[in-house]
Amino acid sequence: MVNPLTLVFQSLIYPGLFFMIVLIILTQWLARKVTARIQFRRGPVYAGVAGVLQPLADLLKLVVKKDLVNKYSLKASPLIVISLAIGALVVIPSATPLAIQPLHAEYDAIVVLYLLLLIPFGLAYLAAAHPNPYTAIGVGRYIALLLSSEPAYALTILVPVILASRHYGAGYSLYYTSLVSHMLWAISPLKTVSMALATAAGFLGLMSMLMVKPFDTPEAESELYWGMFTELGGPRLALGFFAKFAERIVYPLIYTLLFLGGAWPFTVGDWLPASIIILAKTIAVFTVLTVIDAALPRYKPEQAVRFLWKYLYPASIISLTLALI
Template identity: 35%
Template sequence: MEELIMWFITLLIFPGALFIFSLALFTEYLFRKLSARMQKRMGPTYVGPAGILQPLYDLWKLLHVKEEVVNKYSMPMLAKIFGLLGLSAAIAVLPLFPLSPLRIYGDYDFLVYMYICCLWIPFMMILMSLSMPGPYTSVGVSRILTFVTICEPAYFTALLVPVAITSKNASPIYSVFTASKNIWQYWINPYTFPLLLLALISAIVSLQAKGMLQPFNIPEAEQEIIAGFETEFSGPILGIGRLLHDLDITITIIAIVYILLGGPYPYPHLSIPGVIILVAKYLGIVLLVAIVKNAFGRYRIEQALYVLFKYSLIPAIIATILTYIYLLI
């Protein structure tokens, strides 16, 4: 009974739905506030202290106030189901990380994480869009699929580097938990430091594309009147879609912080130095992504694919090949 209660707390409170939803909305707030400051605007200001509750207020308006506009071929209930499945998938991977008080880990659990986050979440977004068809929906969906074919393999390959390195002398092998606890030791190793640096660069570029942030905001068509994958979204469906988008970004940042940067280690989670290091790494990634987001204009799709291939997929492949050469020595 006690274990059941602990799992209930883990999945619904910490680090489950309540925590990860709050962190996703806070991350959106940081992006909006940092972007506003870089562009000499105020950003979120009025709702909550320093505007911190603005993303929550926007979500509440979409879910409870805004009208849900549908056409003859719309399937809003199906779109909501796909969105909720995507949200559930984002929550389901949290017990794989050391952050969770109850953890699930074993050999090759890294593949479970990649399956859920690299396939399940983006395809739920795509199915949401296809459930609300319109004249321009297929354009936005085709753009997402085009990005997925490069950014998701690049992201997988980038995270494979630390997972493979830490599997050499620790178990379980190819595990998110093992990589998170041990990767910090390899950042101070002169042989593995360049490999991890290449993987980190690749992961950051992939994060920009996975999150559809500038200069890779092509699937959202933010600088166009039409043709984004959210063209037919409105009301609650738009709210669920945006929350799923924010969760995807948040989970990706958490994975980079833990698998590539080692989370709070070598300090425990509950120690003051561990908390400071963990928060600093998370905020550092957010700041870096925000700087890139505001430093570049929106690419054309062929430009974006070229940049993804050159600065994400190629470095990740090189780092992976060198990693396995290192492991064989």
């Protein structure tokens, strides 16, 4: 039973809201610096040491602006929905070994998976609730990407959960699966192939759901002005950015726990080094995604959907089948 005070601390401080804000600032600064280096630019340099506070300055600038929307926009419901999505992103790390007292139970992987798959639709609703021709096209492309990747992504997450539950008694828990995920690769040659396919398919799913090139068709600045974010501004855009940036932390975190060994070579008994190695792996995945995003060109919408159905779905289905054998 988790102490109520500990629960409040984990929700608001670590690894909750405050820690998420700090990670967003650091990872977005890193993303801007890496992208700038690839494009022969300097990136942020003024706000804070080496420009590290520039992401915070940009978000605060949006927050203090007046909340203006066009007359066809929904007023309250988009704010409620995106706030719930942000809440889900903030609470998911509390179900991982990063937390001081992780929240876990049998079949909690289903709850976490539900939250992960619900979050992108919060972004889609926020955009669709502020109608604009560019927004409509961007949201349509985004939903097409989600329908082409979310089910397959869910299958890849189930692969390590099923293997850990069958062979190590993880009880379909994300937390317990993360404790033994490094051992899933050595169960048998068949399971090694299953994990390898799930790892590759899971990474493709990450790229699509996070709109990493070549799957950034919903934004497509040169085609759609700013795509699904065109009509957003001020606090609403700040909330949208917060959700988008938090996604780029939480999804790589789950990927690290399930496919990259989690805290290995440390154990969760050594909480501090285990947390450090998990965060280091998560930031490494984030950096790889950033480099790919900066280096690759964009797919056409039909190319992106065709690629996902041609490669992501077969790989995820085969990996799940091998895990069930």
